[in-house]
Amino acid sequence: MTKLLPILGLLISFNALAELRATGDLGVVIEREQGNALIFNTSQHKQLAKIEQLGDLSHASVVFSRDQRYAYVFGRDGGLSKIDMLQDKLVKRIVQAGNSIGGAISQDGKLIAVSNYTPGGVKVFSSETLELVADIPADAGDGKLSKVIGLVDIPGQRFAFSLFDADQIWILDLKNSKKPDITKFKDIGKQPYDALISSDGRYYIAGLFGDSGLAMLDLWHPELGIKRILPDYVKDDEKLPVYKMPHLEGWADTGDYLLAPAIGKHEVLVIDKRNWQLVKAIPVAGQPVFVMGRPDGRQAWVNFAFPDNNQLQIIDIKDLTLQKTLTPGKAVLHMEFAPRGEEVWVAVRDDNQVVVYDTDTLQEIARLPAQTPNGIFFSSRAHKIGF
Amino acid sequence: MKKLLSLMLFTSCAFANDPPSERQEVLRNLLKHDCGACHGLTLKGGLGPALLPENLQGKPDDFLVTTILEGRKGTAMPPWRQFINADEALWLIGVLRKPK
Numbered sequence: 001m002t003k004l005l006p007i008l009g010l011l012i013s014f015n016a017l018a019e020l021r022a023t024g025d026l027g028v029v030i031e032r033e034q035g036n037a038l039i040f041n042t043s044q045h046k047q048l049a050k051i052e053q054l055g056d057l058s059h060a061s062v063v064f065s066r067d068q069r070y071a072y073v074f075g076r077d078g079g080l081s082k083i084d085m086l087q088d089k090l091v092k093r094i095v096q097a098g099n100s101i102g103g104a105i106s107q108d109g110k111l112i113a114v115s116n117y118t119p120g121g122v123k124v125f126s127s128e129t130l131e132l133v134a135d136i137p138a139d140a141g142d143g144k145l146s147k148v149i150g151l152v153d154i155p156g157q158r159f160a161f162s163l164f165d166a167d168q169i170w171i172l173d174l175k176n177s178k179k180p181d182i183t184k185f186k187d188i189g190k191q192p193y194d195a196l197i198s199s200d201g202r203y204y205i206a207g208l209f210g211d212s213g214l215a216m217l218d219l220w221h222p223e224l225g226i227k228r229i230l231p232d233y234v235k236d237d238e239k240l241p242v243y244k245m246p247h248l249e250g251w252a253d254t255g256d257y258l259l260a261p262a263i264g265k266h267e268v269l270v271i272d273k274r275n276w277q278l279v280k281a282i283p284v285a286g287q288p289v290f291v292m293g294r295p296d297g298r299q300a301w302v303n304f305a306f307p308d309n310n311q312l313q314i315i316d317i318k319d320l321t322l323q324k325t326l327t328p329g330k331a332v333l334h335m336e337f338a339p340r341g342e343e344v345w346v347a348v349r350d351d352n353q354v355v356v357y358d359t360d361t362l363q364e365i366a367r368l369p370a371q372t373p374n375g376i377f378f379s380s381r382a383h384k385i386g387f
Numbered sequence: 388m389k390k391l392l393s394l395m396l397f398t399s400c401a402f403a404n405d406p407p408s409e410r411q412e413v414l415r416n417l418l419k420h421d422c423g424a425c426h427g428l429t430l431k432g433g434l435g436p437a438l439l440p441e442n443l444q445g446k447p448d449d450f451l452v453t454t455i456l457e458g459r460k461g462t463a464m465p466p467w468r469q470f471i472n473a474d475e476a477l478w479l480i481g482v483l484r485k486p487k
Contacts, residue, residue, distance in 0.1 A: 032428065058428030076427060099432055117433060147434070164434070191463075193434075209463060241458060241465035244424045245434065306421045307470065331420065349420065 021048075023068040023085050023379055027336065027345070029354055030060045030073070032374040037062075037073055039085055042338065042345070042378055045356065045366050049088035055079035055095070060375050061102045061249075064382035065127060066109040071377070072127070074103040074114055082130060085379070092130050096123050102249075104153045104386075111174060113151060113159045120145030122161055122172065124180075134180045140166030150195025150206055150248070152386045154219060162192035162206045162215075169195075169206060169217055169226065188215040188226045193263070196248035197386035203273075205229070207248055207263055214260070216276065229276040230269065239264025244289055244305035249386070250335075252293025252300040254317050259300045261288035268302055270320055280320050285311045290334065294359055295341035299323070303332045303346075312346065314362065324362050328355045336376035347373035404474040414475060418482065425463060430483070434463055438483050452476045 027042040035057045039049040054060075056077035063072050070091070073081040078097035083090055097116040104113050111133060112125045121137040138146040146163035154160050159172045169188050173181040190210030197204050206215045213230040246261035257279065258271045267281040268291050286308025293300050300315040309331050316323040330350035337344050343365065346355045349372050356366040381387035406414060419428060425435035436442060443451065455476040458466035467476070 056427070056429055056431075058423055059433065076433065077429075077431075099427070101433070193463075210461070242463070243421060243465050245463070306417075306424075350416075 021086055025339075025379070026068070026085050027376060027378040028062050028071050028073070028083075028085075029345075029347070029368075029370050029373050030057050030062070030375040030377075031370055032058050032060070032349065032372040034371050035075070036371070037071070037081075037083060038370055039071075039083075039088060040368070045368060047368070051081075051083050051088065051090055054081045054090075054093065058374070059101060062375065062377035062381075063103060063105040063112070063387065064377075064379050065105070066382050068379040068382045070127070071379070072103065072105065072112050074100060076100065078114075078116065080112065080114055080125065080130060082127075094125075094130050096125070096132075101147075101149055102151055104151050104159055106153055106159070106174065107155060107157050111157075111177065113153075113172075115148040115151035115161055117147040118145075120147050120163075120165070122148055122151060122159070124159075124172075124174065124177070133177050134172075134174065136170075136172060136180065136182065138163050138166065138170075140168060149193060152195065152197040152204070152249075154197060154204065155201045155385070160195070160197065160204045160217070160219075162188070162195050164191055164193065167192065169204065169215065171219075171222070183222065185217065185226050189213070189228060193245045194248045196251045196260070198258070198273075199253045199385060201385040205248070205258075205260075207246060207260070209242075209245070209263060227276070229271065230278055233269070233278060233281075234262060234265050240266070240287065242287055242305065243307070244287070246288055246305075247290050250290055250292045252291050252297070252317075254293050254297030254300070257317070259291050259293065259315070259317075261291050261302075263287075268300070268315060282315060282320060282322065284313050284322070285325065292335055292337065293317075294344070295337055295339065299359060301335055301344060303335065309333070326357070326362065328357075328364075329353060333374045334376055336378050339378065339380035345376045345378075347376050349374055405478055406475050410475070411478070414471070414479060415482070417470075418479060440484050440486055443480070443484055448477060448480055451480050455479065 025043045027040040029038040035054045037051045055075045057075050059076045071083040078095050078100045081093040099117040112127045124134040138148050146165035151161040157175045169185040171183040189208040192206035193209040195206040204217045213228050216227045216229045252259035260269050270279040272279050286304035288302045291302050302313045312326040314323045329348035334347040354368040426438050427433045430438045456468040458464045
């Protein structure tokens with residue numbers, strides 16, 4: 001027995017070694033149709049696990065706990081799933097609404113907020129237990145509940161979101177989570193369809209489907225209210241049909257400029273953050289969906305709505321010109337940069353692949369199999385405001 | 388025009404104007420993913436309303452065909468006439484009306 005013990009000890013420690021896993025460079029790839037989440041080691045381009053049966057993930061997004069151990073997956077069907085990326089398992093899944101669009105994690109990591117279409121509103125849960133902490137119906141005053149979009153975390157243990165059907169922006173303060181405080185901004189412009197928060201957490205900007213321009217709230221000066229920026233850009237009657245709403249999350253916030261997708265025009269807008277004037281409208285291949293800045297701010301990568309969704313265009317921020325057009329495959333839905341930007345992962349739905357590019361040479365490095373992938377989320381998001 | 392439409396409806400019920408099978412595949416894929424972007428992959432709704440059989444009940448085919456081809460002004464429903472013809476739209480409505 002005494003002889004056996006050291007061997008046993010060795011076996012155990014060997015085992016523990018094999019199972020050690022750091023989570024700072026993990027990524028989650030969503031398989032839209034199957035409703036799965038794949039966990040990848042993003043440095044090794046290696047799939048580690050598949051977490052199944054997460055419901056309808058046709059419009060899914062993911063946020064991460066700040067220790068980067070847990071991934072919270074928001075599904076279309078109101079599902080909220082907590083995945084343990086250390087142990088490759090589903091910790092808990094709840095269905096908290098009939099139809100939802102996305103979510104956010106609070107500044108301190110303790111709260112998960114979900115924005116819902118039906119019933120329209122925001123629900124807030126404990127990130128530990130997924131128990132309900134606050135229920136905020138988006139009742140605009142007429143008894144009807146509005147769809148909620150553009151939910152983001154903002155500094156001060158608060159969330160900001162917009163009411164698509166009621167033309168409002170709300171700030172939800174949860175410093176005292178038992179007594180949520182709401183500040184409402186009304187008549188912000190018609191049909192806000194998505195919103196973004198600047199990387200410093202200062203500006204909340206909602207895109208407007210039914211009006212020209214964007215609605216901007218300076219969170220350092222809430223008393224100034226909503227400012228309409230680019231008010232003359234794209235009048236309603238010049239708008240091209242929009243086959244997919246642009247996403248403002250992941251926008252390119254690069255130095256003095258903010259790059260955002262135009263709506264109803266095949267252009268990427270370059271806005272000067274110092275005076276909120278349009279610097280340039282860059283013509284692109286179609287209706288942009290995501291305009292994502294490389295972490296160093298030197299490039300923006302743009303994908304497109306149907307029927308131009310086989311393309312990907314790269315804008316060089318140095319001179320605000322198109323650098324290259326890539327055709328990764330059929331239905332390019334989403335992109336995610338490595339934390340420092342040397343690679344970008346691209347979800348190509350109809351080809352059942354994630355394509356990895358070197359962002360310097362713009363050459364393809366790898367193709368990773370995934371069934372109808374529609375979203376890629378790296379755990380480095382854990383430490384960024386608005387992700 | 389009304390007569391012509393109902394005639395068209397009639398013939399399409401008799402499969403005469405159904406798109407060829409490979410086109411049907413393309414249309415099903417379009418319905419699932421591109422219509423699904425707003426109406427949901429399972430058509431239970433999203434930014435656009437649910438398109439399940441009970442939601443379409445009582446709404447005439449020609450009204451829905453026009454909605455698909457022309458879109459609805461002032462709403463997020465875009466016109467699809469560039470990509471889908473009237474027969475195909477009618478066939479899609481048949482697919483939507485069928486209980487799943």
